[in-house]
């Protein structure tokens with residue numbers, strides 16, 4: 001039983017590929033359209049909390065993820081300054097339950113590669129270099145216009161999933177006006193060699209950056225980040241990014257001494273991006289087109305739940321689409337009931353923590369982390 005036999009998914013990020021895996025596995029014909037020519041240039045690292053790992057298990061890739069990530073169960077908090085004293089070591093909550101570590105750090109391209117291979121082996125077709133530019137809906141089908149190297153093309157599907165990220169074209173094409181708004185912060189992230197002993201995330205709040213942190217991603221690798229007031233850093237090269245990051249990292253000690261030395265030598269992967277926030281009010285669908293993941297919601301990664309929520313969108317959408325036998329109001333009601341309050345809570349908590357940081361206010365950050373942790377520990 002399936003609500004639709006044939007689905008077009010726009011975007012081969014985590015939410016698009018996860019949806020593709022679940023639907024293709026259930027026998028639905030799935031085509032994923034991805035504007036980029038391949039999965040390169042995907043950023044540095046990602047922090048996956050237990051509920052994300054549980055979702056990845058549902059997709060059948062947990063063992064591969066475990067083998068290519070770095071798991072840990074504690075977060076260290078240090079003070080700024082050259083001595084960088086350890087202020088606290090807090091156990092991370094195992095939000096996916098006892099079968100998974102509390103947290104795993106991972107190189108983003110590795111996660112993308114694993115999801116892509118799994119989607120293809122489940123039977124999904126993934127077309128790179130294919131941008132969706134227009135969409136029309138009839139009662140029983142959706143027609144997409146594609147821009148490809150070979151010219152324009154039209155395809156028709158029973159359902160279209162807009163998993164096309166922050167700047168979602170699908171969201172715009174179905175008339176949803178909500179857009180990601182910058183929250184005032186920008187983040188440098190560098191993929192670096194993991195110093196000996198840096199075996200879990202450490203955060204420094206304060207000093208010239210709002211947050212200086214890192215997360216191990218493998219036996220020899222990790223990503224390090226610095227959060228600042230947003231600046232126009234368009235066109236930043238890796239060499240410039242390394243130099244600015246090294247300068248900004250000067251007031252931080254402990255493992256940052258090693259990270260800074262690497263940045264001074266120049267690091268190959270340095271990314272800069274602004275934090276954004278938005279939440280599409282329910283419903284996330286218009287007829288036979290639905291937006292999920294960053295197309296539907298985004299927030300500063302202050303509780304590291306963006307990709308986790310994107311994966312949960314996919315898991316719940318996959319569940320309702322394969323359990324109902326038609327695209328009914330009940331199907332959409334269940335999807336929204338299971339997803340919107342949870343994503344809303346994550347966006348609001350993440351925004352609140354970012355606002356406290358921006359205002360240099362001491363809010364109840366731990367209390368909010370606990371609330372979100374309790375919420376996302378439950379199955380979506």
Ligand SMILES: Cc1cc2nc3c(=O)[nH]c(=O)nc-3n(C[C@H](O)[C@H](O)[C@H](O)COP(=O)(O)OP(=O)(O)OC[C@H]3O[C@@H](n4cnc5c(N)ncnc54)[C@H](O)[C@@H]3O)c2cc1C
Pocket residue numbers: 010011012013014015016033034035036045046047048049052130131132133163164165166167168169170187273274275292293294295301304305306307308309310
């Ligand atoms: C600085 C930063 C740090 C973060 N850290 C974490 C973290 O540690 N942990 C965490 O859980 N989350 C984190 N997140 C959030 C996480 O990265 C996102 O929530 C997640 O990647 C969203 O996945 P997605 O599949 O919805 O979108 P995306 O990964 O953006 O994928 C969308 C895809 O759609 C494609 N596309 C766009 N338009 C079209 C079109 N018209 N036609 C075809 N294809 C199109 C794009 O090329 C892209 O590949 C962070 C976010 C930021 C900004």
